[in-house]
Amino acid sequence: MALDKNIIINVAKNIAPNVDVIEHHGDLTLVVGRDVVTDVLAELKENPATDFNQCVDITAIDWARKTDRFEVVYILYSIPNKTHVRVKTAVREDKPHLPTVTDLWEGANWYEREAYDMYGIIFDGHPDLRRFYMPEDFMDADGEPLYPLRKDFPLAGIPGSLPLPQK
Amino acid sequence: MGLNEQLQRDGFVTTTVESVITWAQKNSLWPMPMGISCCGIEMMAFGGPRSDSARFGSERFSFSPRQADLMIVAGTVTYKMAWVVKKLWDQMPEPKWCIAMGVCTSTGGMFRSYPVVQGIDQFLPVDAYVSGCPPRPEALMKSLLYIQEKVAASKPQLINLGKDAGDVRRSDLIVTP
Ligand code: SF4
Numbered sequence: 001m002a003l004d005k006n007i008i009i010n011v012a013k014n015i016a017p018n019v020d021v022i023e024h025h026g027d028l029t030l031v032v033g034r035d036v037v038t039d040v041l042a043e044l045k046e047n048p049a050t051d052f053n054q055c056v057d058i059t060a061i062d063w064a065r066k067t068d069r070f071e072v073v074y075i076l077y078s079i080p081n082k083t084h085v086r087v088k089t090a091v092r093e094d095k096p097h098l099p100t101v102t103d104l105w106e107g108a109n110w111y112e113r114e115a116y117d118m119y120g121i122i123f124d125g126h127p128d129l130r131r132f133y134m135p136e137d138f139m140d141a142d143g144e145p146l147y148p149l150r151k152d153f154p155l156a157g158i159p160g161s162l163p164l165p166q167k
Numbered sequence: 168m169g170l171n172e173q174l175q176r177d178g179f180v181t182t183t184v185e186s187v188i189t190w191a192q193k194n195s196l197w198p199m200p201m202g203i204s205c206c207g208i209e210m211m212a213f214g215g216p217r218s219d220s221a222r223f224g225s226e227r228f229s230f231s232p233r234q235a236d237l238m239i240v241a242g243t244v245t246y247k248m249a250w251v252v253k254k255l256w257d258q259m260p261e262p263k264w265c266i267a268m269g270v271c272t273s274t275g276g277m278f279r280s281y282p283v284v285q286g287i288d289q290f291l292p293v294d295a296y297v298s299g300c301p302p303r304p305e306a307l308m309k310s311l312l313y314i315q316e317k318v319a320a321s322k323p324q325l326i327n328l329g330k331d332a333g334d335v336r337r338s339d340l341i342v343t344p
Contacts, residue, residue: 133282135247148281157281162246165253165290 003050003083011050015039029086037089038099041074044085045104052076052085055101058111060091060119064151069093070119074101091121100126118149138162185323192236192262193318194224196311199235199259201252203242206269209301210241218304223311232258237314239307240291243271245282253290262321264314267293268307270300 005028012019012030019040020031032040044052056075063069068090076085091098100123101108110132112123117132130136139145140158147153174181198220202210214220214228229235232255244252256265267287270276273296275285287293294317295310 133247153281155280162282164246164249164284167290167292 003078003081007049008044008083008085011043011047012040015043027084027086029088031088031090034089034091034098037072037074037087038101038104041076041087041101042104044076044087050078051080052078052083054079055105055108055111056084058101058108058115060115060121060149062119062149062151066090067092070096070121072098072115072121096121097124098122099124102126118147120145120147120150135162188323189319189321192323193315195227196223196225196237196264196314196318197227197229197235198225199232199238199255200228200230201238201240201242201255203240203244203248203252204271206241206271206301209304210239210268210307213304213307218308220308220311223308223315225311232256233260235259236263237311238263238265238291239268240265240272240287241268241301243276243278244284244287246284247282249284249287249290252287256291262318262324264294264317265291266295266297266307266310266314267291268297268310269302270298273298276300 005023008028009019009021009030012032016032016036016039018033022029022031030040044050054077056077057073058075059073061071061073063071070091070093072089072091074087076087077083078085089098096119098121100112102112102123102125109127112121112126113129113132115121116123116126116129117134123129131138134146134148138161140161146158146161148157198214200207200210200214202208212218214226220226225237232238236259238256238259240252256263267273271278271283272287273293275283277300279285284290295313297306297310299306
């Protein structure tokens, strides 16, 4: 039996009273502030009523024109309750920092590295925050690191930013 | 009795060392399978019983680059992977040939995007391009036959240890127990 959505909402409300709840085709999304997001995630995991013991994915969205440019999305699953939930939080462009959740779910390690590699979101306290897919020295001519899934990155890449072996 | 008739009677064939070597090389190309993505599946079909590359002497897929002389690059090559492909290519002994299998390998194909090399001829000398996404095993077979023609027309390098030995002396090559 899937978990009743009111149980999940109440557990989240105990930590963040002004949580935004979005329901779309039966999928529950909780939008919380970036200062409380790790507390909400920890409560959703550790509260025996919800028991979200699996972190399915962590990714980000670049909204380009919004003041809070990035949105980080956590997708959680509760194996005992057979229930999904999505938690979102907005991050500013000039300070793209969030606390890590690797201490809650070990598996978050690579997801956070991927989000860092693709969007430049910095997860403070991550044990090994290196690039994931792209080479370590992926940067433009001025030495600024490049994040390819940001909206201002050209799809076909920047010529010369990635070296090739000599013929 | 002339020499020719005598040789014929004893079952000899006269030829040149060069043509024997190219004949052997052409009919025993050992592919190095660089199956990087989906094209690799069709490359396996090419080696399997239905297409059977063994008919052309190429059934021995060499998973070590040092015993291979034909690299089949089958799949999308990213900028990161390009260094690996090049490293393996450099380990293959001369003479060697290269087939770019599929549109991804030949031109970047549908992946007109930042991580994909837009054609491996930017860093490898390619002998044959195979079109298709993925190409059928028959298309790969065609390119193998093309490489065989190319090998047959090439001139092998012969090392003459007697005259042009350079620094190597004959006594160095004799192993004493
Ligand atoms: S050419 Fe097509 S089948 Fe071959 S690697 Fe590219 S996408 Fe895959």
